[in-house]
Amino acid sequence: MRAATVVVIEALALAAVELSRTVAAGSLAGIGGESGGINPDGDRQRTIDIVADRLMREALRTAPVAAVLSEEAELPETLDADAPLCVAIDPLDGSANLENNISVGTIFSIRPKAHDIISTFFEPGTAQCAAGCFIYGPQTILVLALDQCVDCFTLDPRTNEFVLSACDLRVSQDTSEFAINASNRRHWSGAVRGFIDQCLAGVDGERGQDFNMRWIGSLVAEAYRILIRGGVFLYPADARQGYREGRLRLLYEAHPIALIMEWAGGAASDGRTRILELSARTPHQRVPLIMGSTRAVRDVDAIHQKVEPLFESSDAPLFARRGLFR
Numbered sequence: 001m002r003a004a005t006v007v008v009i010e011a012l013a014l015a016a017v018e019l020s021r022t023v024a025a026g027s028l029a030g031i032g033g034e035s036g037g038i039n040p041d042g043d044r045q046r047t048i049d050i051v052a053d054r055l056m057r058e059a060l061r062t063a064p065v066a067a068v069l070s071e072e073a074e075l076p077e078t079l080d081a082d083a084p085l086c087v088a089i090d091p092l093d094g095s096a097n098l099e100n101n102i103s104v105g106t107i108f109s110i111r112p113k114a115h116d117i118i119s120t121f122f123e124p125g126t127a128q129c130a131a132g133c134f135i136y137g138p139q140t141i142l143v144l145a146l147d148q149c150v151d152c153f154t155l156d157p158r159t160n161e162f163v164l165s166a167c168d169l170r171v172s173q174d175t176s177e178f179a180i181n182a183s184n185r186r187h188w189s190g191a192v193r194g195f196i197d198q199c200l201a202g203v204d205g206e207r208g209q210d211f212n213m214r215w216i217g218s219l220v221a222e223a224y225r226i227l228i229r230g231g232v233f234l235y236p237a238d239a240r241q242g243y244r245e246g247r248l249r250l251l252y253e254a255h256p257i258a259l260i261m262e263w264a265g266g267a268a269s270d271g272r273t274r275i276l277e278l279s280a281r282t283p284h285q286r287v288p289l290i291m292g293s294t295r296a297v298r299d300v301d302a303i304h305q306k307v308e309p310l311f312e313s314s315d316a317p318l319f320a321r322r323g324l325f326r
Contacts, residue, residue, distance in 0.1 A: 049092050143223070
């Protein structure tokens with residue numbers, strides 16, 4: 001199984017090299033702006049999203065992949081039903097940030113195929129055998145979670161090869177940074193407001209230290225910053241229409257990022273439950289995400305346990321007992 005997993009990663013890396021060149025060319029590549037389409041989750045597609053999806057799918061057709069679930073497709077696509085692995089992928093996370101020259105990326109999750117292809121994608125995140133993300137920024141970087149370890153590879157543009165640049169990344173437990181979109185404060189639950197208020201109180205508050213706030217708005221960049229600098233990131237559910245389940249997708253955003261965080265000694269939860277214990281009910285299931293320092297994530301979870309949920313579990317889809325595939 002490991003050998004097959006490595007082949008999949010190598011295929012994705014080849015596609016990432018091409019996508020990196022396209023992203024770096026920007027408007028010179030002739031693929032700027034919106035495509036006019038809407039992806040299955042309701043987001044407007046940009047031309048670069050379509051290009052990224054095509055590149056990744058073509059690469060996976062050469063690898064031992066039974067099926068691929070992409071953000072840009074409504075349902076999983078069967079590639080080779082006899083192959084041992086399935087892949088969930090966000091071909092280009094944060095594409096809207098490209099117009100501001102902010103880092104974007106590709107996020108992927110690799111799972112052993114279950115007794116049938118569809119059910120593979122509805123197992124908990126603990127079923128993943130590998131996960132990673134390519135970050136297209138000043139350098140193109142692969143963050144790879146494999147064999148219970150998280151390593152970093154940097155693309156050498158002279159050879160088009162990813163070269164190992166950092167081994168066994170570990171999330172610092174000394175958290176002095178938090179990341180959240182503070183403009184949505186009025187929509188947050190009491191638990192989220194309570195944690196952020198503790199951070200803002202600095203040395204005068206119960207956390208007893210000063211914090212800096214960060215917010216990039218690109219999930220891969222936020223995750224990489226935490227791996228390198230430490231901290232905690234929150235993208236909670238809130239009271240806005242369309243946000244009561246959170247906004248990030250479980251299968252190809254939260255699950256792989258959570259695996260990276262945990263294997264690097266950090267943590268990831270939805271505020272109450274470990275992300276890797278959650279199972280999706282639909283291909284594009286949304287979920288809240290809190291990730292980073294284990295201590296900070298546990299503190300957020302502890303505050304949630306003391307406060308009533310923003311929505312009752314009986315009618316909150318995240319905690320429902322049954323769904324489309326259950």
